Amino acid sequence: VTRLRRPAATSRHGPPRGADWLLRVLLPPGRDSDAIRGDLIEEFRRRRSAGWFYREAFSTIVQGHRYRHMMTLDSLLQDARYAARAAVKAPGFTLLVVLTLALGIGASTAIFSIVNGVLLRPLSLREPDRLLWISEANGRGDVISASWMNYVDWRARAHAFDGMAASRGSSLDLTGIGQARRITGRMVTGNFFQTLGAQPSLGRVFGDADERPGADRVAIVSDEFWRRQLNGDRDVLGRTLTLDGKPHTIVGVLPAGFRYLRSYDVFTALGGITGEPWLADRGNHQGFVAIGRLRPGVTREAAFSELQQIEADLTRSHPDTNADLSVVVEPLAARLVKPIRDTLLVLAGAVGILLLVACVNVAGLLVARGAARQHELAVRAALGGRRGRLVRQLLVESTMLALAGGVLGIAMATVLLRVLIAVAPPGTPRLDEVVLDGSALVFALAAATACGVLFGLLPAAQASRANGQRLVIRTRAAGASAASHRLRRVLMAVEVALALILLTAAGLMMRTLMHMTSIDAGFHPDHTLVVNTSIPEATEDRPRRIATVNEILARTRALPGVTSAGAGMSLPIDGSNWNSVFWPRDKPLPPAHDGLPSAAMLPITDGYFDALGARLVKGRPFDARDTATSAPVAIVNEALAARIWPGQDPIGRQLKQGWPESKGDWREVVGVVADIKFEGITERTTLQFYLPLAQDPPGDFWIVAHTAVVPASISTALSGSIAAVNRDMPIATLKTMDEIVGESIARQRMARFVLGVFAGLAITLAAVGLFGLVAHGVTERRHEVGVRLALGAPRASVIGLLVRHAVGAAMTGAVAGVVVAMPLTRSLEGLLFGVRPVDPATLVGVVLFLLVVTLAACALPAWRASRASITTALRAE
Amino acid sequence: MPPAYLGEFEQQVLLVVLRLGDEAFGPSIAAELERRAGRRVSRGALYTTFDRLEDKRLLRWRTVPGTEARDGLPRRLYAVSAAGVAALRAAREVVRSLWDGLDARLKKEPGR
Numbered sequence: 008v009t010r011l012r013r014p015a016a017t018s019r020h021g022p023p024r025g026a027d028w029l030l031r032v033l034l035p036p037g038r039d040s041d042a043i044r045g046d047l048i049e050e051f052r053r054r055r056s057a058g059w060f061y062r063e064a065f066s067t068i069v070q071g072h073r074y075r076h077m078m079t080l081d082s083l084l085q086d087a088r089y090a091a092r093a094a095v096k097a098p099g100f101t102l103l104v105v106l107t108l109a110l111g112i113g114a115s116t117a118i119f120s121i122v123n124g125v126l127l128r129p130l131s132l133r134e135p136d137r138l139l140w141i142s143e144a145n146g147r148g149d150v151i152s153a154s155w156m157n158y159v160d161w162r163a164r165a166h167a168f169d170g171m172a173a174s175r176g177s178s179l180d181l182t183g184i185g186q187a188r189r190i191t192g193r194m195v196t197g198n199f200f201q202t203l204g205a206q207p208s209l210g211r212v213f214g215d216a217d218e219r220p221g222a223d224r225v226a227i228v229s230d231e232f233w234r235r236q237l238n239g240d241r242d243v244l245g246r247t248l249t250l251d252g253k254p255h256t257i258v259g260v261l262p263a264g265f266r267y268l269r270s271y272d273v274f275t276a277l278g279g280i281t282g283e284p285w286l287a288d289r290g291n292h293q294g295f296v297a298i299g300r301l302r303p304g305v306t307r308e309a310a311f312s313e314l315q316q317i318e319a320d321l322t323r324s325h326p327d328t329n330a331d332l333s334v335v336v337e338p339l340a341a342r343l344v345k346p347i348r349d350t351l352l353v354l355a356g357a358v359g360i361l362l363l364v365a366c367v368n369v370a371g372l373l374v375a376r377g378a379a380r381q382h383e384l385a386v387r388a389a390l391g392g393r394r395g396r397l398v399r400q401l402l403v404e405s406t407m408l409a410l411a412g413g414v415l416g417i418a419m420a421t422v423l424l425r426v427l428i429a430v431a432p433p434g435t436p437r438l439d440e441v442v443l444d445g446s447a448l449v450f451a452l453a454a455a456t457a458c459g460v461l462f463g464l465l466p467a468a469q470a471s472r473a474n475g476q477r478l479v480i481r482t483r484a485a486g487a488s489a490a491s492h493r494l495r496r497v498l499m500a501v502e503v504a505l506a507l508i509l510l511t512a513a514g515l516m517m518r519t520l521m522h523m524t525s526i527d528a529g530f531h532p533d534h535t536l537v538v539n540t541s542i543p544e545a546t547e548d549r550p551r552r553i554a555t556v557n558e559i560l561a562r563t564r565a566l567p568g569v570t571s572a573g574a575g576m577s578l579p580i581d582g583s584n585w586n587s588v589f590w591p592r593d594k595p596l597p598p599a600h601d602g603l604p605s606a607a608m609l610p611i612t613d614g615y616f617d618a619l620g621a622r623l624v625k626g627r628p629f630d631a632r633d634t635a636t637s638a639p640v641a642i643v644n645e646a647l648a649a650r651i652w653p654g655q656d657p658i659g660r661q662l663k664q665g666w667p668e669s670k671g672d673w674r675e676v677v678g679v680v681a682d683i684k685f686e687g688i689t690e691r692t693t694l695q696f697y698l699p700l701a702q703d704p705p706g707d708f709w710i711v712a713h714t715a716v717v718p719a720s721i722s723t724a725l726s727g728s729i730a731a732v733n734r735d736m737p738i739a740t741l742k743t744m745d746e747i748v749g750e751s752i753a754r755q756r757m758a759r760f761v762l763g764v765f766a767g768l769a770i771t772l773a774a775v776g777l778f779g780l781v782a783h784g785v786t787e788r789r790h791e792v793g794v795r796l797a798l799g800a801p802r803a804s805v806i807g808l809l810v811r812h813a814v815g816a817a818m819t820g821a822v823a824g825v826v827v828a829m830p831l832t833r834s835l836e837g838l839l840f841g842v843r844p845v846d847p848a849t850l851v852g853v854v855l856f857l858l859v860v861t862l863a864a865c866a867l868p869a870w871r872a873s874r875a876s877i878t879t880a881l882r883a884e
Numbered sequence: 885m886p887p888a889y890l891g892e893f894e895q896q897v898l899l900v901v902l903r904l905g906d907e908a909f910g911p912s913i914a915a916e917l918e919r920r921a922g923r924r925v926s927r928g929a930l931y932t933t934f935d936r937l938e939d940k941r942l943l944r945w946r947t948v949p950g951t952e953a954r955d956g957l958p959r960r961l962y963a964v965s966a967a968g969v970a971a972l973r974a975a976r977e978v979v980r981s982l983w984d985g986l987d988a989r990l991k992k993e994p995g996r
Contacts, residue, residue: 021955043931045950045957046910052953053911066928074932078939 022051026064033068043067082396086403093404100376101408103775104369108412108458110768111365113419116443116451118358118761120424121431122351123450124441130340131264131440133204134300138339139310141171141297143318146331156289157321157329158297164317167310168299170202175294179273180541180737183249184236186730189539189739190272192250197276200227202300203267209233210244210259213276220282224275226255230263232272250275252543268343269436290328298339311336347435349837350754356834357509357765362454364505364769368776370462371498373405374491375783398468405463406456413455417448430760432753465494492784496816499776503820503861504827506769507853511828513766514849515835515842516759522841523752529683529692530579531620535744536718537578538725541707543735552704553635555732559710560612562728568716573615576608576705579744580751583607583685584707589696591651592661592673606647606694607685608664610703616680618713619744626658626678633699641674644682644695664696674698687751689840711744718743758838770857773817774864781813782868793877802873809872810865817861821854887974888940888967896921897933898942898972901962908962934962942968 021027030047034040047067051060094101129135141161143153153173162171172195179192197218205212208230217225226248228237237243237257247254255275285291301310314334322329341348377384384397421443431438540559542552556574563572577583588603590596597603613629615621624645633640641662648657661673682692700708710729714721726738749756785792788809795805832844842849890898900916901908910930917925937943945960964972 041957042947042960043910043927045954045959047927048957049951049954050911050914063927066926067931068928070926070928070932071935074935 020052020055022048022060023057026057026061029068030064034071082399083403086400087407089400090404090407094408097376100372104372104408105412105415107365107368107372107772108409108455109415109419110772111362112413112416112451112454112458113423114765114768115358115362115454116416116420116447117423117427118351118354119450120420120443120447121427121438121441122355123446125435125437126344126348126351128440130343131266135340136338137169137301137303138203139299139301139307140337140339140342141299141314142335143292144333144335150335152292152294153297154289154292154328154332155286155295157318157332158295160321161297161314161317161334164320165299165310165313167302167305167313169302170198171297171299172196172199172202173277173295173297174199174267175296176271177294178739179250179275180252180543180735181236181248181250181273182252182543182735182737186726187543187733187735187737189541189737190232190250191270192273192275193267193271194275194277194280197278199274199298202298204300205261205265207259208262209241210257212259213274217276217278218281219278222276222278222281224253224255224279225258226250226276227259227261227274228257229261229265229270229272231270233260236272248273253279266437269434288328289325307336307338343436347432347754349834350432350758353512353758353834353838354761356831357512357762360505360509361765361769362458364502364509364772366458366462367498367502367505368772369405369408369458370465371495371502371776372779373462374465374495374498375779377401377491402460402463406459409455409459409462410452412458413451416455417443417451420447420451427757427761430753430757432757433750465498492787492812495780495783496812499773499780499813499816500820500823502769502773502776503817503857504824506766506773507821507824507857508828508831509762509766509769510853510856511824511832511849512835513759513762514853515832515839515844515846516755516762518842518846518849519755519838519840520752520759523688523755526684526688527681528579528688528748529621529681530744532744532748534714534718535618535620536712536714536722536725536742537744537747538710538722538729538741539578539707539739540710540729540736543733549635549704552706553701555736556612556700556704556708558732559729560614562731563710563712563725564614566712566721566724566728568714568721569712570715571614571617572710572712573612573618574700574708574710575611575615576700576708577685578709578711578747579619579683579685580687580747581685581709581740582687583609583693583695584705585609586693587664587696588666589662589664590667592663594651596667603666604650604694606696609685609695609697610700610705611697612700615711618711619683620713621683622681624679624681625656626676628678628680629697629699633701635701635704637699637702639672639674639702640677640699642678642680642697643676644680644692644697646682646692647694647696648679650694662696664698672702688748718745755838755840758835770860774860777813777817777861777864778868780816781810781865784812785809785868785872789872792872796873797877805873806866806869809869810862813865814861817857821857825850825854887971888942890942890971890975893929894933894937894942895972895975897930897937898964898968901943902964902969902972906961909959910962913962934960937968940967941965942971 027044027048030040030044034043047060047063050063054060130138132138141153142150143157144150152175155173158171158173162173165171174193174195176191176193178189181188181190195213197213197215200207200212207227210227212227213225216222228243228248233239233243237246240246243257243260246257248257249255250273255273261274280286285293299310301307311334314336318329318332318334322332337345344351387397424441424443428438428441542555560572560574563569576585585608586605587608588605590603611629613631613633616623616628626642629640629642643651643657643662651657652660657676657679660676662676663669663671663673665671680695680697683695684690684692685695686693710725712718712721712725722741726741729736729738792805792809795808796802828850829845836844896917897913900913900920904912904916914925914927914930917923917930934943934945938945942965943962944965945962947958948961950957950959
């Protein structure tokens with residue numbers, strides 16, 4: 008055998024290719040694997056055994072990997088065990104870090120869940136990205152509803168869409184099932200549900216036949232309405248619903264969770280009105296909006312420009328009605344969340360800042376601890392602990408703390424989310440879709456990990472710079488921690504700056520709400536219960552309407568606990584329902600109709616002003632004298648009196664509602680009432696023109712009752728007094744006036760609440776950080792303090808010395824915060840009222856508040872240090 | 885810091901590296917081990933032992949240019965570090981103290 012072998016060195020024979028390839032690909036990287044491969048090849052040339060080469064190649068690869076993994080896992084476990092021990096050894100520190108992070112992560116996870124549920128998650132419709140919301144805007148750029156005839160032309164001419172449907176919201180009076188009720192309804196074209204891509208869970212959706220003039224009246228009900236009102240009866244198809252006094256046949260039930268802009272109880276087909284002449288008037292904009300489903304591959308921009316082209320053509324062919332109109336297109340999802348989008352983005356930004364504050368705070372704590380542990384780290388480095396290992400050890404520690412904070416944060420998020428949903432403005436879209444789901448958990452864990460790495464990096468970098476030898480020797484010297492102290496001061500300044508941004512935002516919201524609630528709305532909302540109802544459409548005759556209102560009022564006034572009651576066509580804050588031009592008899596007519604003043608027309612009964620607590624400035628209120636047949640009279644508000652008869656007494660002067668040439672009555676002004684905010688707390692007061700309800704009785708009206716008891720306690724009795732008069736009169740919006748006012752400022756309230764809580768947390772964290780900074784400095788300088796006191800330095804100057812750095816850091820942060828806050832608070836603009844985004848008073852107040860907090864945080868440790876007896880202080884070293 | 889603990893194979897590897905001096909390359913270490921210890925050495929075990937000893941700072945190596953026989957691939961020349969020498973000394977001391985006083989009894993044993 009030996010004869011057959013040639014000397015290995017002269018052999019050009021290569022190793023088995025497969026094994027060599029495996030070696031090249033699979034050897035653990037890093038440790039120069041080429042050298043190992045070279046060794047094996049060299050030996051192979053000597054041995055000439057392919058089997059040997061294969062066996063050793065495999066063993067090298069397998070064992071190499073096993074060793075690698077074991078080492079990594081082993082040392083990670085070791086790091087984790089070490090970190091856990093370190094955490095238990097410093098329970099106060101650990102608790103502070105974990106709680107701080109839990110706050111930051113919990114708050115941001117809760118806000119993320121809301122933003123995700125409301126803004127980010129796609130609508131639960133088929134391919135919602137292809138759905139566009141289409142309407143029109145007038146010459147002033149205000150978005151108005153679309154004209155039906157324009158919609159018909161869009162639908163016929165546009166090629167960019169697979170389908171285009173139209174619909175209009177309308178509340179419907181439901182009668183025939185118990186006490187009449189007002190329900191939410193939407194009247195839709197036959198292709199509406201196909202365009203949205205919705206399938207019924209029972210029966211069918213509408214078709215084109217349901218849209219034709221004279222078609223049978225048909226309705227589709229929501230899942231919730233079906234379960235609640237129709238007892239979830241599966242034989243409901245074909246049953247009749249009486250809506251606004253007209254029978255509608257139920258043809259379908261929608262699946263649970265179906266929503267278009269909001270949830271509706273009932274959808275009805277347009278067939279009932281397509282034949283009516285007012286619909287054919289192109290100048291009429293009767294609440295219709297269109298939705299279009301884009302053809303696959305067509306962009307929003309292309310569809311928009313096509314619609315603009317069509318709209319321009321329509322303007323040319325119908326200049327009388329379309330002159331100033333333009334088409335407005337928005338993605339359906341964006342339209343849906345429009346009312347809350349900006350508020351949510353502000354809150355998302357705020358929570359991001361809060362998370363940052365938490366991170367900076369924890370980084371500060373870790374740096375302080377790192378400084379305290381420099382001796383330990385230096386010793387480990389001196390004993391051959393590799394820099395990489397030390398850095399990893401610190402990162403493992405911070406990540407473990409962060410994960411603990413993350414887990415606790417998720418628990419906090421579940422609680423906070425419930426609170427946030429409770430304080431969210433009523434009617435916030437998609438709020439019922441908000442849950443703490445998998446994506447929120449992923450977010451929380453990602454935030455935790457990012458925090459761990461982020462705030463672990465600083466102390467790790469610090470440790471890796473540590474000069475082992477020098478530190479072992481000099482670790483007790485004050486100079487060794489000067490760098491870490493500087494770093495902490497920078498961190499504190501950053502934290503204070505961030506807290507100041509949140510404080511400013513919260514301050515602005517606080518001022519906004521103060522302005523809003525201090526506005527004289529012209530009425531007192533407390534102890535007032537209101538309900539909206541209407542006389543069934545069939546009853547058109549005036550005497551009957553008047554009798555009905557009077558009977559309900561008589562019953563309401565007789566209820567125990569009611570001190571006064573009245574009725575009116577409109578309700579403050581809710582908006583006036585009738586606006587009209589008018590003209591005073593004693594003024595010359597303007598040359599054109601454009602010059603006529605316009606006012607909110609407000610038919611009311613006697614007792615209306617009393618029940619609302621409105622203030623009569625002059626003259627008399629309406630009373631029993633003012634009947635359908637008595638002399639026509641009016642009451643005007645102060646704004647109207649000041650505008651029409653400045654400096655004059657309006658009592659006894661005459662007004663007429665409508666165009667000057669109309670046949671309306673001249674009404675004599677008998678009273679002047681203080682301005683009432685009908686259109687909303689923050690809106691400008693309009694001119695208001697009250698007339699006796701009996702002289703122009705509306706079909707739809709509000710009952711207002713002022714109570715001596717808790718108003719909600721008589722709500723059943725109030726609806727009972729309506730039902731006693733007529734079971735077919737629907738009960739709608741049975742609320743207290745406080746609720747109605749509260750809802751109108753709910754967006755601001757939510758923003759103030761959330762920003763206030765976040766700012767409070769941020770400033771607390773900053774105060775704790777400042778406290779720690781001073782306390783740490785005090786401990787380090789105890790010796791110096793002792794010497795100074797021994798040499799007779801006054802205690803005040805010693806305290807000043809100790810707090811100087813912390814106050815300096817806080818003030819630097821405050822200045823930086825003001826500079827950064829000024830552009831950022833502009834994003835609040837849409838929420839503010841009575842205060843500008845850059846408000847000097849708020850900024851000054853916030854900075855002063857911060858100064859007080861800073862001094863309070865610094866005072867205690869500094870005072871304690873200066874109280875220390877000189878001998879103790881000197882012995883400290 | 886007490887000298888690192890050495891496993892039996894680790895000890896053998898370090899001793900062979902010391903013995904080979906400027907010739908302490910992978911294949912020669914393997915050959916020497918097989919010759920002196922009289923057993924087959926799996927290359928996988930050998931290279932992970934090099935790694936482990938290097939992790940413990942007992943062994944170090946430098947890379948030198950390769951020869952034609954290994955297709956010009958680089959070679960690692962191993963050397964025992966000061967800590968490695970200290971560990972070997974300590975290990976010998978342990979063995980020595982364990983052997984202490986037992987020579988006579990073990991000599992009597994038949995068949996060895």
